[in-house]
Amino acid sequence: MSRELSLAEVFQLGYYWETKILLTAVTLDVFTALDDRPKSAREIAEQIGAHGPTLELLLNALVAMKLLLKQGDHYANSPVTGQYLVKSSPHYVGYLLRLHDAEWNNWGKLEETVRTGRRMADRHVFETDPELxxxxxxxxxxxxxxxxxxxxxxxxxxxxxxxxxxxxxxxxxxxxxxxxxxxxxxxxxxxxxxxxxxxxxxxxxxxxxxxxxxxxxxxxxxxxxxxxxxxxxxxxxxxxxxxxxxxxxxxxxxxxxxxxxxxxxxxxxxxxxxxxxxxxxxxxxxxxxxxxxxxxxxxxxxxxxxxxxxxxxxxxxxxxxxxxxxxxxxxx
Ligand SMILES: C[S@@+](CC[C@H](N)C(=O)[O-])C[C@H]1O[C@@H](n2cnc3c(N)ncnc32)[C@H](O)[C@@H]1O
The missing domain is CATH 3.40.50.150 (Vaccinia Virus protein VP39)
Structure with a gap:
């Protein structure tokens, strides 16, 4: 029999903040915006159409999560995000993460589904968003x-x-x-x-x-x-x-x-x-x-x-x- 989980591990399982921070950054295409050179939060916000001071909070969390690097007030991709999360890269996998983000609201209905046994999704994301x-x-x-x-x-x-x-x-x-x-x-x-x-x-x-x-x-x-x-x-x-x-x-x-x-x-x-x-x-x-x-x-x-x-x-x-x-x- 496998060992029991510690309380810390149980908390870790219930913790999704970083997941949603990453998925949002991929959907906003933050990593692609940083492909050509390091940029300030204001520059990135202008490029992707976001509110600069709010985006800065997200960028700082991405730095702490080791997905971005920060020097002064400029942000840059890490080697991994540069390779896999920049759209023009031949290794881009962001569409899979965007799919998870597109399914986010469906997961929010899990409790209701378990209580009632009723399915909440009437169509798969592939049908509502064929391009994705x-x-x-x-x-x-x-x-x-x-x-x-x-x-x-x-x-x-x-x-x-x-x-x-x-x-x-x-x-x-x-x-x-x-x-x-x-x-x-x-x-x-x-x-x-x-x-x-x-x-x-x-x-x-x-x-x-x-x-x-x-x-x-x-x-x-x-x-x-x-x-x-x-x-x-x-x-x-x-x-x-x-x-x-x-x-x-x-x-x-x-x-x-x-x-x-x-x-x-x-x-x-x-x-x-x-x-x-x-x-x-x-x-x-x-x-x-x-x-x-x-x-x-x-x-x-x-x-x-x-x-x-x-x-x-x-x-x-x-x-x-x-x-x-x-x-x-x-x-x-
Ligand atoms: C998860 S993908 C698997 C693709 C491929 N077989 C593979 O293993 O990589 C499921 C595929 O089934 C197709 N599909 C789903 N329902 C179908 C149906 N009723 N008739 C024909 N194709 C269908 C989808 O369009 C999609 O390409």
């Missing part, structure tokens, strides 16, 4: 470029495999699979608005001849195919239990016999108290989505079994599950 959604997917694409090839290699695919990357986002996994397997071709299926970004990333990586884009809603539209492998990466937690059950039946119908479905997501273990990050992610999904939920691998196994999949294995604990389409015939 696209920018977040771009950052996730950059970060995901490391894990995509690992997953591709682990599946040990052979020959001219036809892959469907369902809800494929920026095409991160489809691109990684094409790079690992030279004979593989892929279809990225996603909502039309997302595919505008996918088109750009696929073109940038020189893969337009091998990756087809298919626009649609996977809960309503045909998925095309048939395919040898269907990848479902980080899409199940936005859906209801019933929606996922139906989706696996649909995927089954669009696979060739002997084809595989591969699911990658953030799953809870059977106790539902681990992994720790995922238990908090489940609350994030609760407050920020209309229907979503964090599931267990055993839920996926049930959906797969009901759809007719066989040889179901948890490839990676609480992360990757795969199943094979046997001889039964599913309905399109």
């Amino acid at each position: 959604g696209g920018n977040v997917l771009t950052v996730l694409d950059r970060i995901g470029r490391q894990s995509g090839p690992e997953l591709a290699r682990r599946l040990k695919l052979k020959g001219p495999v036809r892959l469907l990357d369902l809800g494929g986002g920026a095409g991160t996994n489809a691109i990684a699979f094409c790079e690992v397997y030279p004979d593989l071709t892929a279809t990225v299926f996603d909502l039309p608005a997302t595919l505008r970004l996918t088109e750009k990333t696929v073109k940038e990586r020189g893969l337009t001849a091998r990756i087809t884009l298919m626009a649609g809603d996977f809960n309503r539209d045909s998925l095309g195919g048939p395919y040898d492998v269907v990848l479902m990466s980080d899409i199940l937690h936005y859906q209801t239990n019933e929606g996922n059950e139906a989706l696996f039946k649909k995927v089954y119908a669009h696979l060739t016999t002997g084809g595989r479905v591969v699911v990658k997501d953030r799953f809870l273990d059977e106790s539902r108290t681990a992994p720790a990050w995922t238990t908090a992610f489940a609350i994030h999904i609760l407050v920020n989505t209309q229907f979503g939920s964090c599931y267990r691998c055993s839920d996926v196994v049930q959906w797969m079994k009901k759809a007719g999949f066989i040889d179901i294995v948890e490839e990676e604990k609480t992360a990757v599950v795969q199943g094979v389409k046997g001889q039964q015939v599913g309905a399109m």
Whole structure:
């Protein structure tokens, strides 16, 4: 059993002031304003459209938090904020923090949701602010470029495999699979608005001849195919239990016999108290989505079994599950 928390650690868990200071600074784009040279609070305020004396309080806190440096009355980026929080930097990750800031008000309704069981978010931020959604997917694409090839290699695919990357986002996994397997071709299926970004990333990586884009809603539209492998990466937690059950039946119908479905997501273990990050992610999904939920691998196994999949294995604990389409015939 893990050790008990000290009172100091409990207080630390309840302390969010610095979180909100950082998120506000990113949303105001303070770090980008300091890209060219150190500036006074007044100069930064003029540039970003803020009240100088009030901004100064925020800047001083950012200095104390080691996110900015201060010399005299001039502020400058630290090496880390200069690299990751300046918009023109190729390593900019601020859109992820801006997403957290955009979701701030939803978190404020957590108490009411827990009291009543009612969801308060009627739409995901990606729908209310598609520009931010696209920018977040771009950052996730950059970060995901490391894990995509690992997953591709682990599946040990052979020959001219036809892959469907369902809800494929920026095409991160489809691109990684094409790079690992030279004979593989892929279809990225996603909502039309997302595919505008996918088109750009696929073109940038020189893969337009091998990756087809298919626009649609996977809960309503045909998925095309048939395919040898269907990848479902980080899409199940936005859906209801019933929606996922139906989706696996649909995927089954669009696979060739002997084809595989591969699911990658953030799953809870059977106790539902681990992994720790995922238990908090489940609350994030609760407050920020209309229907979503964090599931267990055993839920996926049930959906797969009901759809007719066989040889179901948890490839990676609480992360990757795969199943094979046997001889039964599913309905399109
Ligand atoms: C968290 S992203 C995952 C992206 C990608 N699979 C990955 O792992 O990087 C979820 C994706 O599912 C897409 N999506 C959500 N609901 C969808 C639906 N009903 N039909 C098609 N795509 C959907 C979103 O547009 C988004 O690109």
